[in-house]
Amino acid sequence: MASRFLLLVFLATTASTALASDPSSLQDFCVADPTGSVTVNGHVCKDSKLVVAEDFFFSGLHLAGNTSNPAGSKVTPVNVAQIPGLNTFGISLVRIDYAPWGINAPHTHPRATEILTVLEGSLQVGFVTSNPENRLISKVLQKGDVFVFPVGLPHFQHNVGTGNAVAIAALSSQNPGAITLANAVFGSKPDISADVLAKAFQVDKNIVYNFQSKF
Numbered sequence: 001m002a003s004r005f006l007l008l009v010f011l012a013t014t015a016s017t018a019l020a021s022d023p024s025s026l027q028d029f030c031v032a033d034p035t036g037s038v039t040v041n042g043h044v045c046k047d048s049k050l051v052v053a054e055d056f057f058f059s060g061l062h063l064a065g066n067t068s069n070p071a072g073s074k075v076t077p078v079n080v081a082q083i084p085g086l087n088t089f090g091i092s093l094v095r096i097d098y099a100p101w102g103i104n105a106p107h108t109h110p111r112a113t114e115i116l117t118v119l120e121g122s123l124q125v126g127f128v129t130s131n132p133e134n135r136l137i138s139k140v141l142q143k144g145d146v147f148v149f150p151v152g153l154p155h156f157q158h159n160v161g162t163g164n165a166v167a168i169a170a171l172s173s174q175n176p177g178a179i180t181l182a183n184a185v186f187g188s189k190p191d192i193s194a195d196v197l198a199k200a201f202q203v204d205k206n207i208v209y210n211f212q213s214k215f
Helices: 002-019 181-186 194-201 205-213
Strands: 073-078 092-098 103-108 114-120 123-128 136-141 146-149 155-159 165-171
Touching: 073 103, 092 103, 092 155, 103 181, 123 146, 136 146, 181 205, 194 205
Parallel strands: none
Antiparallel strands: 073 092, 092 165, 103 155, 114 146, 114 165, 123 136, 123 155
16 A cells, blocks of 8 residues: 555656656757747747758847947847747847946846856846845846846846946747836836826825836
């Protein structure tokens, strides 16, 4: 009886472990076909006989992004939209350029953990843990330093140097998504009720209207 119980525990554990991770690929690749009419969680596969080297290639990460914007930063993505061959592989990356004192505003990636490497400059980075602790974990990074942002947690980067900064980040999804918190809260379409936001932020509604007008 005891051995049967242990067997059931083992099977339950292994089954839950298998269900908790992405399934292994069943083929060499599944290049995304943007013309596919079938709706799936991801992209339909292109006919493998039509796959070419360009499906796995992107050029341009050596080019600096235009940081002439209010945030003073530019994110250049390389995900399945730029490289169709990334489809089903669960990985992507970005280049981030920062003007002096520029920021990559607080945001989340709902589908990916991020690992960031500083190539040039100095960045203050950080993320905030979930409720109820809401603890800020932050550090100033220098050239060559690496930092991890856990999946789904709000995080940011701030160029604290006097010159431009550059970082490269890898993400554990072909399509990690990005939710910039200020844009989502104050720039939603349609607007979130000012009554709701005024109560949430404990401010006057006129302040909410002012913020909403900026997004």
